[in-house]
Amino acid sequence: MLPEVVQEKLRALPAESGVYLFKDQKSEVVYVGKAKSLRSRVRSYFQSGGSDSRLFIPHLLETIGDLDTIVTANEKEATILENTLIKELRPRYNVKLRDDKEYLSLRLNVNHAWPRLDVVRRPSADGARYFGPYHSATAARRTLHLINKHFQLRTCSDLELTSRRRPCLQYQIKRCPAPCVYEVDPAWYKDQTRAVAMFIEGRHDELTRELHDRMHRSAQEMRFELAAVYRDQLRAIEQVRASQRVVVADDEVEKDVIGLYREGDLVEVVILHVRGGRLGDVGTYAIKHAEIPEEEIVAAFIAQHYGREQRVRGEEREEDEEGAGEEVREEILVPREIVVPCLPEGHAGIAEWLAERAGHKVAIVHPKRGARVDLLTMANDNARHSFLEKRRVSDSVDERLAQLQERLRLPTLPRRIECCDISHLGGGDTVGAVVAMTDGVLDKKRYRTFHVRGTGSAERGAGELHAGDDYAAMYEVLARRFRRGVAAASPYPNPLPEGEGAETPLSRDVSAPSPEGGGSGWGSATEESDPWELPDLFVVDGGRGQLGVALAAARDLGLHQLPIVGLAKEKENVMGETLVDRVYLPGQKNPIPLKTHSASLFFLARLRDEAHRFSNRGREKRGKARRFHSALDDVRGIGPTTKKALLKALGSAIGVQRADDATLLAIPGVNKRHVAALRKAFPAAAPAPIALDASGTSDTAPAETAPDEATT
Incomplete structure (x- = not known):
């Protein structure tokens, strides 16, 4: 039964073109669509015995709590508005090119x-x-x-x-x-x-x-x-x-040909770029959770592929700083003709919108005969081939993970693996890094760095951490990592202390989408999982000693079932022979040797090398920050630009502390708010604004007070 508010709005729907938004019981938008006639289109969703075969329709009717409509002047405006709303709201049931900003x-x-x-x-x-x-x-x-x-x-x-x-x-x-x-x-x-x-x-x-x-x-x-x-x-x-x-000997019109292949809610889209009668390039795009018909997939792909817009901030640019913060539009080469496997709804409005962006006429064509049909067949065949090729890659990953599970005697398929490494320079700038891999692909959204604080954990009672003590550093890092994992798994997690872990997530753009499914162990490979959820397998870089430290950190927090192994690096013996990598398992005396080219070692070695790279990068960044640290960095309210202006005018942080208010305010870019922040951070520098009279003495501070004493 539809909610009463939905029934009332269905009776009052206008017949004009526009955009409709379906909302769930929590008023969150779950689907955005456009229509030439809002009345006929929206009502078609709720007619009994309708021909709409989209997979998400039953779920939509169960979850719908409200709907909104926005009337537009024509189909072109409806297309533009739909594309904008999908990018901003990212509804659950709409097609989304998640990686469209990474090319x-x-x-x-x-x-x-x-x-x-x-x-x-x-x-x-x-x-x-x-x-x-x-x-x-x-x-x-x-x-x-x-x-x-x-x-x-x-x-x-x-x-x-x-x-x-x-x-x-x-x-x-x-x-x-x-x-x-x-x-x-x-x-x-x-x-x-x-x-x-x-x-x-x-x-x-x-x-x-x-x-x-x-x-x-x-x-x-x-x-x-x-x-x-x-x-x-x-x-x-x-x-x-x-x-x-x-491909087309008698046709010089530049065109893009879109091919499509789908199995269930998995869709592969291929676009052939034909210029001057020749095939210039081929692009492939994978779309997951596409529970909508082909017409809407084609419409969404065209709108998002040719309508990419990006906001750029000034600090992201490398050269001149003019135009910072402006909205810029990337110059997409929109062809004069787009050949599609099926005509999307509102294709005339989409073509008009693309023509306005490109500055020339654009036609969206669904051919029935001739050379364009051959092009479309080629595009569909390429889409099918790309889909099957990616599936074979996915099956290969599952097979290698199964080998790793069997070799290490793991309870579940290790779909998500994490690895820890410690890096320091002469015992200083110690940084611990935890990197992750999901379904054989590096998952950089789950990368974390930990700044080792220099004290052992309370559970271990190690006291002050000695310089270069890798075991103590690893215990501290793993204890902090596992503690957050326990909190994520608990239905009533206790808040962690302020500043627990200097975790730094990295770029979102480089991890590829993983195949469907996930392990049944500690972690899962879904995008909605908690970023601190424990993995199916945890690897530490090192031998039996590092493995013992990791097991102690886990067991101190009650994680007795978390699979943990140690991976020792390759070494040379006295005979100059290179030994293979060895995996140390808990409770087993002899390590398991892994052949250099074995499928089992591929994932572990790659993850270990990535942990080395990431920990070294974190250590270099921490060392650089320490060497270039200034007392002004700790002042709340003083940003990098203001800090640069102060140091340029006064030479050093001590000069800033000794300067009076008039001197500070005379510096370009420094205002009263900045002066107040400096006085709060350095109260002994100048208790009050110092104003000298004609005799050279201050009317607010004792004349016999020396400058050095005032800044101590």
């Missing part, structure tokens, strides 16, 4: 006097042109390498350009004209920049004609070296064309 793009700063092409991940509002995004880093860097090899643009940074006094190796091998040192014709360099843009956009025919004219003109003027440059560029274009497959 690389090529940046060409055409506003610079000497532009260069480089790879970026986050577009900025700097007036440059952005090409992409590329579906893989390999494709982006391959294009960059080809352009740098044949088109003579600089590859150095702006800082190197202004500071260099002699040309670099790129000039010696004829890949850069060296504008940093020599005089270069700006018009010629601008032509090279324009040729690069045409090459990336796939305008090969037009570019070939221009390069032929320039080559013949240069030869007639007896500028043979320049003619040779144009000749090499023509060969590069022919090389790219030769590697492309001819």
Whole structure:
């Protein structure tokens, strides 16, 4: 039975186009859709005996608690609004390209006097042109390498350009004209920049004609070296064309062909980029939990793929700081024609919206006959092949995990594994790192670093931690890690003390989605699991001694069933023979040797190496922070910019403490709030504002007080 509020809104639905939002009993949006007629579309969800076969419809009718509608002027506005709401609200039943902000793009700063092409991940509002995004880093860097090899643009940074006094190796091998040192014709360099843009956009025919004219003109003027440059560029274009497959001989319209393959709620989408009658590139995208029909999958993919928008903060940029905080739009190459396996609802509005973004007419086509059908068949076949290939990879991971489970006699399949390593430099800057792997893929969302505090835990009663004591450091780190795991597993977790663990989660973009399913042990491989949930297997870097410390830390907290093993590094014996890695198990005297190329060792060795890298990185960051630490860093209310201004004006933290209010306020960027924060942090520096009279004495402090005594 539908709630009464829903029934009332169903009776009052307008017939105009717009967007509808379904909400659950907690008023959280679970689905967002668009419609040409809100009345007919929304009512169709609740008609008995309807033909809607979407898997989530029964669950939607059970959970719906309310619905909202937003009327728009036309289908195009409904498409834009739907895409925006899905990105902001991320409803449960909508298709979401979770990794759509992680692809690389090529940046060409055409506003610079000497532009260069480089790879970026986050577009900025700097007036440059952005090409992409590329579906893989390999494709982006391959294009960059080809352009740098044949088109003579600089590859150095702006800082190197202004500071260099002699040309670099790129000039010696004829890949850069060296504008940093020599005089270069700006018009010629601008032509090279324009040729690069045409090459990336796939305008090969037009570019070939221009390069032929320039080559013949240069030869007639007896500028043979320049003619040779144009000749090499023509060969590069022919090389790219030769590697492309001819798919449409009589059609020069640039088009993208979208293929689709699904099994249940798992969908694989393939997009073929056809430029000038040739297949230029292929991109694949995996979508999980797609409990909607193909029409809505295609519509959601088009909207999110061609409508990527990113917000960029000024501090994320490497060069100039202008335009910080502006919303920027990445330059997606929208073709003139998009071939789809089925026409999505509201395709006319989607096409109008894309045409407005691209600046030219865009057609969404579902072919019935002709060459486009062959292209669509090719795209669907590629989607099926990609889906089965990823499934084979997933099956291979499960098989290797099963081997590891059998070899180490684990109670469950180790879908989630964690590894701990300790790093220090001469006993100082000690850092412990815990890295994680989910279904054979490094799970960087669960990475944690712990700053070792220098005292043993209360359970162990070790007292002060001695410099270089790896065992004591490991006990402290593991005790803090396991304590949080116990709190996460408890139905009534006790709050941990303030500052328990200096945990630092890393980047969200690099972990790949894991296959369905999870272990039945301590942890699970679901995205909704607690980040401190205990894993199916815990590995410590070291032998029997490190394993004993880890077992003590676990058992002191009541974790008697948590599988823990030790992994010893490879070593050489006195005969110079390399010994294989060994795994130490609790209660077993002899370790288990693992062959170098065994499937069992692959996951453990990779995770151990990652723990080494991550712990060393944490130790380097801590050491750098210690060496560059200033007393002003501990003042609440003083940020990096204000700190820099204070030190630049007064030279040191002691100079800041001794300065009076007038001196501080005279520094650009320092206001009364900053002065109050400094007085609170350094109360003995200046108990009150010091104002000197004509005789040179203070009317607020005793005249005999020495400056050194006032700042002690």
